[in-house]
Structures are given as structure tokens and as C-alpha cells.
Amino acid sequence: MFSLHVLLQQCVRRRCLLIGKGCHALAIHLGLATDTITCNILINLYTKCGMNDCARHVFDAMTFKSIVSWNTMIAGYTCNGDDLQALKLFSKMHQEGAQMSEFTLSSTLSACAAKFAAIECKQLHTIAIKLALDSNSFVATAVLDVYAKCNMINDACLVFEKISEKTAVTWSTFFSGLVQNGLHEDALRLFQSSQREGVQLTEFTLSAILSTCASLALMTEGMQLHAVIFKYGFHGNFFVASSLVDVYARCGQIEQAYLIFAGLVEEARCYFSLLISDQIVEPNVLHYSCMVDVLGRSGKTDEALELIQLMPFEPTASMWGSLLGSCRKYRNVGLARLAAEELFKLEPENGGNHALLSNVYAASGSWEDAVLARKYLNDSGAKKDMGLSWINTKGKVHIFGCEQKEELFV
Secondary structure (H helix, E strand, O other): OHHHHHHHHHHHHHHHHHHHHHHHHHHHHOOOOOHHHHHHHHHHHHHHOOOHHHEEEEEEEOOOHHHHHHHHHHHHHHHOOHHHHHHHHHHHHHOOOOOOOOHHHHHEEEEEHOOOOOOHHHHHHHHHHHHOOOOOOHHHHHHHHHHHHHOOOOHHHHHHHHHHOOHHHHHHHHHHHHHOOHHHHHHHHHHHHHHHOOOOOHHHHHHHHHHHHHHHHHHHHHHHHHHHHHOOOOOOHHHHHHHHHHHHHHHOOOHHHHHHHHOOOHHHHHHHHHHHHHHOOOOOOHHHHHHHHHHHHHOHHHHHHHHHHOOOOOOOHHHHHHHHHHHHOOOOOHHHHHHHHHHHHHOOHHHHHHHHHHHHHHHHHHHHHHHHHHHHHHHHEEEOOOOOEEEEEEOEEEEOOOOOOOOOOO
């Protein structure tokens, strides 16, 4: 039995499904088909190879399910993107009164984050409090991630403050949550505080803070982060480099942005091709959206359109918006009209899309079309969010709106 377990563990590490199935057949022959340890390893093997149905068949046939059995099956569903099944299985586990651990809750909370399931997260948070697991780093980090993604940033802040031992993952998750909710100043202040405390840097932390610098057009802070990135060897990371390009581009440093950007397009294409050909991880709409953005930013707008048309998902507003923004930069008026038409269908109340189309016309010298687009914006009743500016003076960032009448900060 021990030798069989060792062989199965090797199959899990190497994702060797064929030999693993042979071991499964041998386990049945030896009368180990319902042995708890054997079944746990088999569930792990099948989920790691993307075969959730086979894993669930083994799971359901078990006469005794340990906490490891439940955790492995739930984590398998979550890792393979079957978040609904993960939530259903957790519900069944709760109904049967099975023992739970921090890993059970963190895996299920990851499924909640993917589904933006705020109500389910609240329920899981309550269970964590009852089990005295709410201060556990894994559980608390997963909870604040869901709250942040569901725009419940105040709840996320409360959870963050109660975590006694904050890991690098906890910090990076909270940074990302603040940035996602538009709290750029808070994210920057917290980052500065974390560095004084010696918190470990990760590529996710750097990407989030670079996004803040880009949004606030903080050139000085962006350059300082660039130096830190080189110092700690993150300059080769695709996500960090992409965020750094955004900082320099938004601060008007186009040449510096281009120097960093050179080569990233092909690298992104390579990663995307590997993802498409992967038989285990199924690409989702966010992967396609990122690739559309990369192609558009590099001037390959026609290729970006082709990807949108061929992908197995309905295009999102963010895809068309990204493409429309790229058309402005590269003055592709024809494609801009197409992207704008799709945006108007998806977001009829968003006046910003009309304004962006007008800017495309203006950048191309089509002033009559630009005026007509602006006139249609006014006549349609669509609303455009008020423009805001961030001014960095004496180490502080001040915000004012375009319609603000009082004295501006100097």
C-alpha cells in the first residue's frame, strides 16, 4: 500500500494522468478503492489534471471522508474555475456537520471572490468567527479579497486591521483592493507605511502601487519604484513591467515607456498562446481582455479586433473601450466607429464613450465629426463622470474637480 501511495504522489507532482489511472485500477484490484488516504491522493491527482468529474466520482464513493478529502475536492473545484460546485460542496459539508479548517474556508472564499458572491462571503465570515478562525491569516486575507472585489472596502479595512500577523500576500491583496476601489492615496500611504515596517515586496504589490502612481500621474514616485524594481530583480516580471509602462506613458514619458514596452508584446503573445493550448487551465474573458489591451496599445488594432471577433466569449465593454482608446492614439477612425457603436449598445448611459469617440475624431482632424459626437452626447442625456485632477505639492496629493469654483491648491 505504501509503495502505491508513493507512486501516486509522484503522478500528482508530474501531472502524469496515464500512470495515475493505472494506479487507480491497481488500487481497485487490491481492494483499496474506498481507502481514505488512497482516495485523497486520487482526488488530488484528478483535480490537478483538470478532471473534476473523475475526482468527484472517487469522492462520492468514499465510505469515510476526512477533512483532507473535503478540502482537496473543494480546492480542486476552485483551482479549475468551477466555483459554483465548490460553493455547493461546501454547503453540503456544512449540512453534514463535517469538521472545517482554515484551508476549507480559504478555498471556498476564493470561489466567492471569483463569483463576486458578497452574501456567501458574509456567511462564511460568520462561520469563521464562530470557529475562531477569523484572525487566521489565510482566512482573513481571503475574506478581505472578496469584500474588496465586491466594493465593500470598509468591511475589508476592518478585516485588515484585525489581522495580527499580516503576510506579504495579505498586504498585496489589500493594496490591490484599495486600488480597485479608487482609493489611490490610501494605497500609496499604506505602501509607504508597510515599507517602513519592512514588509516583503511582491510583484503583485508593486503592480498595484504602480497603478496608483499611473492614476495620480506621480512621476517622482514612479521613478523611485522603478529603482526599487531593479534593485530587487522584478524588472523582468511581465505584470510589473506592464504597470511601469503605464506610469511613464501617463506621465508623458513616452520614450521611457517605449523602452520598457519593447519586447513585451511578443512575450505576452507567447504566454497567451501557451494558455490557449493548455489542456488544464481554461482561458476566461479576462485573459482575452488583457491580450486585446496589449495588442491595442502596441498599435496592432486590427489584430485586436480579430481576437475579439474570434474569441468564444461575448465582448465586454472594457474590451471595446480599450480598443477605442487605442484607436485614438493610432488615429484609426474606421475601427473607432465600430468600437464606439458596440460600446453605445453595452453602456448607453455612459457619456464618457461619446466623449472618447469625439476625441478620436479630433486627434484625426475630423473636427465636424468631433462636434457632432459632442452634440449627440449633449442631446442623448448620457452622463459623463466629472473630471478630476490630482496635484502633488509639498509631498501631499490634492484633488479638485473640473467644476470646482473655490481656490485651487498651490
